[in-house]
Amino acid sequence: MSNQQKNIAIFGSTGSIGTQTLQVIKGNGNLFRAFLLTAHSNADLLISQAIEFEPEYVIICDQSKYLQVKEALAHLPVNVLAGHQAIIDTVTHPDIAVVLTAMVGFAGLEPTIAAIKAGKDIALANKETLVVAGEIVTALAKQYGVKILPVDSEHSAIFQCLAGESANPIEKLIITASGGPFRGRGLDFLANVSREDALKHPNWVMGAKITIDSASLMNKGLEVIEAKWLFDIEADQIEVIVHPQSIIHSMVQFKDGSIKAQMGLPDMKLPIQYALTYPSRVQNDFKRFSFTDYPNLTFEKPDLDTFRNLNLAYMALKQGGNMPCIINAANEIAVAGFLNNSIGFLAMSNLIEECMQHITYIAQPTLTDYLNTDKETRIFAQNFIQKLPLKAIHY
Ligand code: NDP
Ligand code: MG
Numbered sequence: 001m002s003n004q005q006k007n008i009a010i011f012g013s014t015g016s017i018g019t020q021t022l023q024v025i026k027g028n029g030n031l032f033r034a035f036l037l038t039a040h041s042n043a044d045l046l047i048s049q050a051i052e053f054e055p056e057y058v059i060i061c062d063q064s065k066y067l068q069v070k071e072a073l074a075h076l077p078v079n080v081l082a083g084h085q086a087i088i089d090t091v092t093h094p095d096i097a098v099v100l101t102a103m104v105g106f107a108g109l110e111p112t113i114a115a116i117k118a119g120k121d122i123a124l125a126n127k128e129t130l131v132v133a134g135e136i137v138t139a140l141a142k143q144y145g146v147k148i149l150p151v152d153s154e155h156s157a158i159f160q161c162l163a164g165e166s167a168n169p170i171e172k173l174i175i176t177a178s179g180g181p182f183r184g185r186g187l188d189f190l191a192n193v194s195r196e197d198a199l200k201h202p203n204w205v206m207g208a209k210i211t212i213d214s215a216s217l218m219n220k221g222l223e224v225i226e227a228k229w230l231f232d233i234e235a236d237q238i239e240v241i242v243h244p245q246s247i248i249h250s251m252v253q254f255k256d257g258s259i260k261a262q263m264g265l266p267d268m269k270l271p272i273q274y275a276l277t278y279p280s281r282v283q284n285d286f287k288r289f290s291f292t293d294y295p296n297l298t299f300e301k302p303d304l305d306t307f308r309n310l311n312l313a314y315m316a317l318k319q320g321g322n323m324p325c326i327i328n329a330a331n332e333i334a335v336a337g338f339l340n341n342s343i344g345f346l347a348m349s350n351l352i353e354e355c356m357q358h359i360t361y362i363a364q365p366t367l368t369d370y371l372n373t374d375k376e377t378r379i380f381a382q383n384f385i386q387k388l389p390l391k392a393i394h395y
Helices: 016-027 043-053 063-072 084-090 106-117 127-144 153-161 208-216 218-231 269-277 308-319 323-339 347-358 367-387
Strands: 006-011 032-039 057-060 079-082 098-101 121-124 148-150 170-177 238-242 248-254 259-263
Touching (some): 006 016, 016 043, 043 057, 043 063, 057 063, 063 079, 084 106, 098 106, 098 269, 106 323, 121 269, 127 148, 127 218, 127 323, 148 153, 148 218, 153 248, 153 269, 208 218, 208 323, 218 238, 218 308, 218 323, 308 347, 323 347, 323 367
Parallel strands (some): 006 032, 006 098, 032 057, 057 079, 098 121, 121 148
Antiparallel strands (some): 170 248, 248 259
């Protein structure tokens, strides 16, 4: 390893963001080294990544896969560990410079907090961490003097628009949304969509959970909450606009009315690379955008009556406290239920709303409160799904 190389830990290296992060590292071998890779249960891919990148550590969360990984890598100088706690323990390693959080869902919260407390800069893809506990996570980042560098394309765009503007007041953030595969459709249509329909995103290839979130506009709701914490801005200063081509990745409107936009082809490798090279920009061979290929960039209002999740997320953000944590947990159970055909597409919003009404509200939650809220909500949501009358399943 050369002294110039930054050691990167990737939480969730086997996922969509994780594998693209490894491509970025490969394209910038002089700048970065993959130091720690983690997977939930995809042992085969973790093994092949370890063989290619020879990281210092690999961690497989699913303990039953430990021996398989250990034996496959026995001939290499790679430390193999298993279980969630191993991530929390290993991320403190003094040689790690940046942690790219690309695991999906609430599972990212505790390892990210451990990384912040160990003084590591965070390249944050795992938006659920900020949705659940944005106040605590951003306060800890300040306390430990670490940067939270957005990877989510919209937030990376805003972050790029804000470069050099620290003294200038923001009027509003304008977050773009593709609208997903069901843009323009009504409730009658959505009542009957299948998981296969919902998994076909028009512009991005992503993991299953975020793809469903994009189809239901919950992803945009989570991103509004994420933006509040990343940019310290109020809910009513965050506007969502549907832009089906996904070329403008988001915008900032300043107090003088001027709007800055960040543009490019939809390719997560760019925001990943920017988070890792920030504040520098480095050369790459990613495909370039051409205006003449996109003569029509269009914009429309989101349909909040049909895609209720976006409204629910705004409501949760305005209520504050543990409400965003409640909608996150409810949504994780709803998406899992939709993906295994236990509930229909529209029932996801009903389930989230039920949880918002029934789970104990806490105005100023501690981390323990968040962990308990997450558990309580999951149990409530699972019971709710089991009790749903058959006809409600496809409502
Ligand atoms: P994927 O489902 O493709 O990958 C998830 C990764 O997390 C995999 O490595 C998976 O391991 C691991 N993982 C899953 N569950 C757990 C768990 N309980 N504990 C530990 N590790 C786990 O997701 P994406 O890459 O699409 O998304 C990752 C995060 O990035 C999400 O928070 C998403 O919202 C965010 N994001 C993604 C974008 C994208 O374009 N994909 C864009 C912007 C943000 P295994 O493979 O073994 O299951
Ligand atoms: Mg996004």
